[in-house]
Amino acid sequence: MSQVRCPVCSKPMNFQARSEWPDFPFCSLRCKRIDLGKWLNENYRITSESNSIIEDPDISEEEP
Secondary structure, three states: OEEEEOOOOOOEEEEOOHHHOOOOOOOOHHHHHHHHHHHHOOOOOOOOOOOOOOOOOOOOOOOO
């Protein structure tokens, strides 16, 4: 049996297979929707390591 915690409310969940928990890794549809709302409101962000544009030397800006 595995035990994990819901990433939104930290409720402990015990289960043997993921099929037993349809909203995995969340404890409920409510927590799943709360997490989605945080992504949509940009509370979570994936940042890039660099904001600079990498130029490809094989691509020329002039057209042939």
